[in-house]
Amino acid sequence: MRIRRVGREVVSESKNPLQPSEDSASSNRPLLLRWCIYLAAFSSSWTAVSLAGFNLVDYALGSTSVLLTATAFLQKRKLRIAPWMLFPLFAAFAISVVTTIARNVDFDSLMLLRIFLTTTCVAVVVFTSVEWFGAKFLRSILIFWVLGVTVNCLAAVGVSYGLVSFGGLLTQSTGARLSGLASHPNSLAFSATMALASSVFLVFNARFKIAWAGCLAIILWGATLSESRSFLIVGVPVLILAVTIAIRRSALRIMAVPLAIVVAVVALFVVPVAFENSRLADGAGALSDAGRSFLNENALNTFLASPVFGAGFAHQAGVSVPLTVLTAGGLVFALGYYSFIVYPLPGISRAWKTPLAPYGILSLVALTGFGFLNPVFMERVTYWPILIAFVLALAERESSPAATVSPATAARRFATGDV
Numbered sequence: 001m002r003i004r005r006v007g008r009e010v011v012s013e014s015k016n017p018l019q020p021s022e023d024s025a026s027s028n029r030p031l032l033l034r035w036c037i038y039l040a041a042f043s044s045s046w047t048a049v050s051l052a053g054f055n056l057v058d059y060a061l062g063s064t065s066v067l068l069t070a071t072a073f074l075q076k077r078k079l080r081i082a083p084w085m086l087f088p089l090f091a092a093f094a095i096s097v098v099t100t101i102a103r104n105v106d107f108d109s110l111m112l113l114r115i116f117l118t119t120t121c122v123a124v125v126v127f128t129s130v131e132w133f134g135a136k137f138l139r140s141i142l143i144f145w146v147l148g149v150t151v152n153c154l155a156a157v158g159v160s161y162g163l164v165s166f167g168g169l170l171t172q173s174t175g176a177r178l179s180g181l182a183s184h185p186n187s188l189a190f191s192a193t194m195a196l197a198s199s200v201f202l203v204f205n206a207r208f209k210i211a212w213a214g215c216l217a218i219i220l221w222g223a224t225l226s227e228s229r230s231f232l233i234v235g236v237p238v239l240i241l242a243v244t245i246a247i248r249r250s251a252l253r254i255m256a257v258p259l260a261i262v263v264a265v266v267a268l269f270v271v272p273v274a275f276e277n278s279r280l281a282d283g284a285g286a287l288s289d290a291g292r293s294f295l296n297e298n299a300l301n302t303f304l305a306s307p308v309f310g311a312g313f314a315h316q317a318g319v320s321v322p323l324t325v326l327t328a329g330g331l332v333f334a335l336g337y338y339s340f341i342v343y344p345l346p347g348i349s350r351a352w353k354t355p356l357a358p359y360g361i362l363s364l365v366a367l368t369g370f371g372f373l374n375p376v377f378m379e380r381v382t383y384w385p386i387l388i389a390f391v392l393a394l395a396e397r398e399s400s401p402a403a404t405v406s407p408a409t410a411a412r413r414f415a416t417g418d419v
Contacts, residue, residue: 030075033067034133037125040064041141042148045191045381046181048170057380061117064125072128080127084343088119091336092313095329099312111313118378119340126387135395138388142198143206145384149195150215153222156180156188160225178225189228190376192219193235197362198385200242204250205355234369238362245358292319299323306330321371341367344390351393360389 040060043049049056072079092115100107129137156178158164170181177185199219202212220239223231299318302311303326310316310330317327325334341364348360363385370376 030067030071030132033064033071034137036060036064036067037129037141038144040125040380041145041384042151044145044384045149045152045187045195045379047183047187047379048166048179048181055380058117061121061125061380065121068125068128077132078128079124080131081124082127084340085120085123085127087336087339088115088333089336091329091333095309095312095333098309099314102309103312105312105314108313114378118380119383122380122383123340123387126384126391130391130395135392138392142385142388143202145381145388146195146198146202146215149191149381150218152180152182152188152191153219153225154180156222156225157218177227178222180222180226185226186228186230186374187376187379189223189226189231189235190370190374190379191381192223192226193231193238193366193370194363194381194385195219196235196239197242197359197366200239200246201356201359204246230370230373233373234366238366238369242359242362245362249355295319296323299327302327303330308332316377319375320373321375321377324375324377341386344386348390348393351396354393354396356389357393360386360393363389 040057043055043057043060046056051059068079071077089112092112096108096112099105126138126141129141155164155166159166159178159180166181170183178188179185180188182188182191196216196219199212199216203209203216206212223235228235296318299320300323302315302317303323305311307326308330309332310326310328313328315327316324318324322334325337329337344360345364348357348364351357352361367376367382367386376382
């Protein structure tokens with residue numbers, strides 16, 4: 001690795017500016033921190049695995065936050081925190097203060113903790129990790145995240161065959177629909193939907209392709225057992241788009257048109273049968289639809305009664321993320337929450353030709369579409385693939401031959417989006 005001076009800044013001409021410096025002997029030492037991050041990503045979809053009111057992922061993320069801060073202090077490293085990472089937390093804090101003063105209720109510190117762990121904590125972990133441990137570590141996090149969703153879906157498959165039973169062990173909704181390790185069938189379906197794009201990416205780009213194809217099959221199987229209509233409406237199109245993009249980018253691109261014809265013919269026969277046997281069939285979800293309409297109408301009225309600051313998190317309502325956000329915190333919280341979600345989009349879009357960028361956008365589409373139909377408001381599984389795709393997409397741009405910035409400068413630009 002050569003070093004040269006550009007102006008006043010010493011610039012590394014290493015092949016990948018995201019790799020930790022070779023002379024940084026401490027870069028591989030915080031093994032406990034690394035495995036806490038892996039555990040957080042791995043268990044992020046297990047919403048029914050809890051202890052003392054908190055999910056396993058909450059303990060993992062909390063431990064990661066403590067270790068990350070301690071490592072930064074003891075080893076004199078920098079945490080990468082940008083204003084946009086704090087938007088949901090600051091908006092939620094403002095809402096909680098207003099609600100406490102105006103309605104004379106207790107300050108909702110639990111919701112603030114939940115929002116911090118779901119959004120700010122994950123963002124800081126992802127952006128700090130790329131500087132401390134390099135881009136390869138982020139790919140490992142993505143792998144653990146997909147494997148965690150796979151285990152979640154595999155649990156549903158096991159229950160369907162009577163191989164395992166979680167009765168009395170997990171807090172789950174009852175009924176014919178299966179939840180795996182999630183608290184509700186729709187939570188399982190949401191995790192599966194979010195994992196589709198990343199799974200397809202791994203099938204076509206990672207080693208052990210057959211194993212990743214098996215993981216994708218298990219995820220699809222688990223989503224089917226959840227009997228989620230939202231998965232059919234959102235997940236299936238996301239899967240088709242992801243496979244189409246993957247084929248066009250692979251050696252199979254010359255087969256894209258013939259494969260598209262085959263898939264269209266198969267879909268012509270399979271999709272009607274799938275719909276007929278699903279809750280999308282006429283009358284199959286009539287009761288659910290009636291209940292959703294009633295709840296959403298009440299939620300809209302709640303928002304209109306207090307459009308700026310909402311009714312407070314204790315009164316959030318609606319069976320849709322937009323309505324849940326608006327009823328909880330009005331336009332103030334909606335601005336903070338959706339600013340966080342949309343922020344990575346321009347950066348990923350500008351790096352469209354990088355390997356993971358299209359799949360990050362598809363994950364964002366999956367979040368938006370599924371969230372429009374379900375109150376997947378603060379699922380811990382949500383933002384990992386989007387933020388990792390954001391960082392890795394920008395990393396590919398920074399590691400191009402034209403890139404001549406130091407690792408610290410690169411990480412700072414990733415956090416601020418100044419690329």
